[in-house]
Amino acid sequence: MSDYSCNLPKVGMSLIINNLMSIFEQYNMEENYKSIILSTSSQPNSKPHLGTYVNLCCSFILASKLKQKYENKNITIEFDSLENSLYYVDKDDELSENVRMYKYILSFLSTKYNVLYTFRSFDEFRNIDIIKRNLSYYLINKDEIDKVINPEQYSTIRAFCPKCKEKIENITDINNLSKNRLEITFECEEHGIFTLQLCDDQLNKLDFSAQLRDIFKGLMSDYLEKKDQLLIMVDGRDWSNEWDHYIHLKGKKLFLHDRVTPRIFTPLILDSYGGKLSKSLYLNPEFRYKGIECNFENIETIEQIYGKKSLNIISDEIESWINDSTKFYRDYTVNYLHKKLKGEII
Numbered sequence: 001m002s003d004y005s006c007n008l009p010k011v012g013m014s015l016i017i018n019n020l021m022s023i024f025e026q027y028n029m030e031e032n033y034k035s036i037i038l039s040t041s042s043q044p045n046s047k048p049h050l051g052t053y054v055n056l057c058c059s060f061i062l063a064s065k066l067k068q069k070y071e072n073k074n075i076t077i078e079f080d081s082l083e084n085s086l087y088y089v090d091k092d093d094e095l096s097e098n099v100r101m102y103k104y105i106l107s108f109l110s111t112k113y114n115v116l117y118t119f120r121s122f123d124e125f126r127n128i129d130i131i132k133r134n135l136s137y138y139l140i141n142k143d144e145i146d147k148v149i150n151p152e153q154y155s156t157i158r159a160f161c162p163k164c165k166e167k168i169e170n171i172t173d174i175n176n177l178s179k180n181r182l183e184i185t186f187e188c189e190e191h192g193i194f195t196l197q198l199c200d201d202q203l204n205k206l207d208f209s210a211q212l213r214d215i216f217k218g219l220m221s222d223y224l225e226k227k228d229q230l231l232i233m234v235d236g237r238d239w240s241n242e243w244d245h246y247i248h249l250k251g252k253k254l255f256l257h258d259r260v261t262p263r264i265f266t267p268l269i270l271d272s273y274g275g276k277l278s279k280s281l282y283l284n285p286e287f288r289y290k291g292i293e294c295n296f297e298n299i300e301t302i303e304q305i306y307g308k309k310s311l312n313i314i315s316d317e318i319e320s321w322i323n324d325s326t327k328f329y330r331d332y333t334v335n336y337l338h339k340k341l342k343g344e345i346i
């Protein structure tokens with residue numbers, strides 16, 4: 001079979017750019033920044049799957065292209081591991097095995113593309129001063145901010161019940177006791193209410209939702225801008241469109257930040273039905289994917305089936321997406337990459 005993607009139509013961004021690097025011209029990187037960070041993240045609730053690998057490849061390949069263009073800049077990847085959302089992982093040894101596989105992939109890409117990376121746990125992320133400060137601001141202004149970032153009033157803040165140690169989402173009251181001291185009341189269904197009195201510097205006892213994590217990363221990008229560092233968020237394309245417009249940017253405005261966060265959204269890997277290949281669905285014993293030709297459960301399985309060359313085959317393919325905007329501004333089915341691995345598409 002020939003490569004059917006060689007005559008892709010120009011749509012959206014690819015109508016106005018051929019080379020993805022052109023997007024970054026507006027930042028005048030040569031003049032304005034001493035370092036550039038491409039920041040991405042994933043939940044280690046399983047070993048990394050194909051979609052995660054695609055996102056990581058895009059991050060490293062973009063970083064390597066930036067390095068070629070701006071030779072005197074310090075350009076790195078910042079990887080955030082989101083252990084706070086570990087559905088279906090209840091054993092520490094399973095988590096450390098998943099993290100080991102993440103580091104294996106990060107190390108492979110770091111060597112191949114000659115780009116250094118940092119690996120940050122969620123605990124380290126929420127311990128950063130700017131995150132705690134903005135979490136405090138959110139808690140004080142929660143009702144107003146939730147109208148924009150949480151329209152259906154899901155939980156955004158969680159804490160552990162002191163008795164059963166379960167993560168509790170139900171907040172019944174927030175009191176601003178003094179300038180930097182908050183009192184938050186939670187209700188555990190089994191053990192009733194418990195209250196946390198927290199100074200700003202203790203807010204790392206709380207877990208927070210995807211909206212807040214996403215907005216906080218954007219606020220951190222604004223903070224680093226003042227230190228001549230450009231932080232570019234790199235996420236899968238499911239974080240684009242309405243999410244970026246209504247949640248991220250409008251959310252940032254409520255934190256009194258007007259700057260548009262530099263972001264790149266990477267192609268999605270779709271299942272046979274057109275939905276995003278989902279780690280959570282893979283792991284849900286009641287679902288299990290059907291209709292996918294081979295066992296694409298994670299990168300380790302793919303390496304077992306197709307050998308050590310698999311990581312190179314996929315990353316080389318993704319390099320061609322980065323080099324051609326018509327290939328980058330689209331999504332791909334898992335079956336397409338499967339055919340690539342089998343050598344059925346050249």
Ligand SMILES: [Zn+2]
Nearest residue numbers: 161164188191
């Ligand atoms: Zn409890």
